[in-house]
Amino acid sequence: MSEVTDSKVRELVEEVYREESRRVLATLIRLLGDFDAAEEALHDAFAVAAEQWIRNGVPSNPRAWLVSTGRFKAIDGMRRRARFDASLTEHAKQLESALYPLEEPDDESIEDDRLRLIFTCCHPALAPEAQVAMTLREVCGLTTEEIARAFLAKPSTIAQRIVRAKGKIRTACIPYQVPSETDLPARLDAVLRVVYLVFNEGYSASSGGSLTRHDLSAEAIRLGRLLVELLPDPETMGLLALMLLHDSRRVARISATGELILLDDQDRSLWNRDQIIEGTILIERAFASNQVGPYTIQAAIAGVHAEAPQPAETNWAQIVALYDLLMQAGPSPVVELNRAVAVAMRDGPLAGLSLIDSILRRGELSNYHLAYAARADFYRRLGRTTEAKASYEQALGLTQQEPERRFLKRRLAELHDYG
Amino acid sequence: MKYLLFCCMEEKKLETISRSQRDELMDETRIYCEELHKSGHLLVSNPLEPVEMAVTVRVRNGGISLSDGPFAETKEQIGGFFLIDARDINEAVQIASKFPSVRLGSMEVRPVVDLEK
Numbered sequence: 001m002s003e004v005t006d007s008k009v010r011e012l013v014e015e016v017y018r019e020e021s022r023r024v025l026a027t028l029i030r031l032l033g034d035f036d037a038a039e040e041a042l043h044d045a046f047a048v049a050a051e052q053w054i055r056n057g058v059p060s061n062p063r064a065w066l067v068s069t070g071r072f073k074a075i076d077g078m079r080r081r082a083r084f085d086a087s088l089t090e091h092a093k094q095l096e097s098a099l100y101p102l103e104e105p106d107d108e109s110i111e112d113d114r115l116r117l118i119f120t121c122c123h124p125a126l127a128p129e130a131q132v133a134m135t136l137r138e139v140c141g142l143t144t145e146e147i148a149r150a151f152l153a154k155p156s157t158i159a160q161r162i163v164r165a166k167g168k169i170r171t172a173c174i175p176y177q178v179p180s181e182t183d184l185p186a187r188l189d190a191v192l193r194v195v196y197l198v199f200n201e202g203y204s205a206s207s208g209g210s211l212t213r214h215d216l217s218a219e220a221i222r223l224g225r226l227l228v229e230l231l232p233d234p235e236t237m238g239l240l241a242l243m244l245l246h247d248s249r250r251v252a253r254i255s256a257t258g259e260l261i262l263l264d265d266q267d268r269s270l271w272n273r274d275q276i277i278e279g280t281i282l283i284e285r286a287f288a289s290n291q292v293g294p295y296t297i298q299a300a301i302a303g304v305h306a307e308a309p310q311p312a313e314t315n316w317a318q319i320v321a322l323y324d325l326l327m328q329a330g331p332s333p334v335v336e337l338n339r340a341v342a343v344a345m346r347d348g349p350l351a352g353l354s355l356i357d358s359i360l361r362r363g364e365l366s367n368y369h370l371a372y373a374a375r376a377d378f379y380r381r382l383g384r385t386t387e388a389k390a391s392y393e394q395a396l397g398l399t400q401q402e403p404e405r406r407f408l409k410r411r412l413a414e415l416h417d418y419g
Numbered sequence: 420m421k422y423l424l425f426c427c428m429e430e431k432k433l434e435t436i437s438r439s440q441r442d443e444l445m446d447e448t449r450i451y452c453e454e455l456h457k458s459g460h461l462l463v464s465n466p467l468e469p470v471e472m473a474v475t476v477r478v479r480n481g482g483i484s485l486s487d488g489p490f491a492e493t494k495e496q497i498g499g500f501f502l503i504d505a506r507d508i509n510e511a512v513q514i515a516s517k518f519p520s521v522r523l524g525s526m527e528v529r530p531v532v533d534l535e536k
Contacts, residue, residue: 037514040513043506043510047457080454132480143420155530159508163512
């Protein structure tokens with residue numbers, strides 16, 4: 001075969017790797033009962049593919065071919081190693097009898113394997129940061145070094161987390177399965193939490209070296225899409241919609257010099273229309289199910305903002321109504337704070353001020369900088385400059401995030417100019 | 420990515436195991452290396468002579484100074500090295516963990532700096 005065809009096949013192998021490697025891995029984990037054995041088998045299968053496909057052409061179903069080759073290589077390797085470790089002979093035999101006759105894995109069982117992998121990586125027995133690392137590496141295919149860069153951690157720290165998580169899965173015999181119907185809501189919740197955490201990690205880190213961190217948001221959206229495809233639960237759609245709507249403002253929320261731009265001051269023509277449309281359709285689908293959860297409601301709030309061509313045209317009454325709904329579905333002091341801001345937009349800053357003061361008096365948000373920033377803003381709009389200044393100072397004392405600090409300092413400086 | 424694995428072991432410990440055990444260890448390592456070579460993971464590997472064969476070179480005040488033995492006295496000595504290609508550090512760790520020598524000593528996994536990047 002000519003060199004041109006060779007390099008074409010090599011390109012194709014790489015493309016198949018990008019498209020299929022996570023699926024094949026998920027199935028191999030089920031067949032071999034072990035993450036590390038599956039990873040090795042995956043590597044071996046692709047190594048054989050790179051050789052054989054050049055000689056014999058690409059098989060009609062590369063995915064099934066890779067799964068079969070991977071498990072064959074795994075058994076083969078185990079038999080060879082059994083020369084030194086007699087316990088492996090038994091293991092190899094067991095695997096063989098469990099695997100033969102070789103039925104071709106069908107597409108449906110392969111898609112189930114992807115879900116099994118996601119639920120296993122997000123298993124509650126694993127520490128939250130281990131769930132995140134496992135999901136990004138095993139489900140998304142990021143390397144340990146990429147995850148470390150994105151989370152500003154040392155590669156050895158993340159490596160340790162992954163090794164420990166896999167050890168835990170092995171010793172605690174965490175089953176490789178999609179949870180039963182009774183467990184599903186709580187377990188899905190845990191999965192969605194991991195996805196949203198990954199998204200926020202990428203989205204909120206908006207200054208210096210943000211490039212790799214933005215990839216985390218893109219990765220979370222990809223995960224969200226995968227989940228909607230595999231398990232179209234209303235809240236899964238709601239979360240994907242929420243991420244899309246937030247991400248649609250990504251370009252508009254940061255200035256060229258890295259300053260944070262508030263919703264009111266953003267150039268709305270920069271908002272990503274495709275993401276807004278996709279998000280809005282998902283919100284409608286989720287609401288149609290009549291099982292509306294916190295992610296969907298938050299997405300709907302973002303959706304109301306997205307449809308206002310100008311800040312002044314925002315339907316604040318609808319936003320307050322959605323916050324009321326959110327207070328029922330998933331009440332929290334932060335939700336209450338956001339509701340207070342919406343009420344201030346609908347009824348004026350004085351109404352917002354009394355709500356915020358009552359939240360702060362309860363002490364739950366007394367270390368939360370955004371509570372003071374919101375109060376400062378209400379005072380500013382009421383023309384009560386001294387009180388506004390004091391609140392901005394309090395907010396400033398409570399946040400380490402650079403773009404937030406710069407924003408608060410800017411507001412303070414403006415007050416000095418006018419006051 | 421490339422990683423250099425340093426096989427570290429107390430040379431004295433190696434002397435305490437029987438000849439046949441040592442042969443088996445070498446045999447197992449050789450077969451594992453063949454596997455790693457075939458799978459494309461292993462690029463270069465070599466065992467090293469004991470540290471008593473080492474000399475350490477320094478140039479001070481324009482003159483070469485030599486000292487016997489390794490550059491640092493440590494409990495474990497580097498007995499060999501493996502240059503491998505792995506997807507990430509976790510795969511490198513996984514590969515390192517299957518060398519029979521880690522049951523006696525340890526394996527240091529060092530990421531190699533990619534100067535072309």
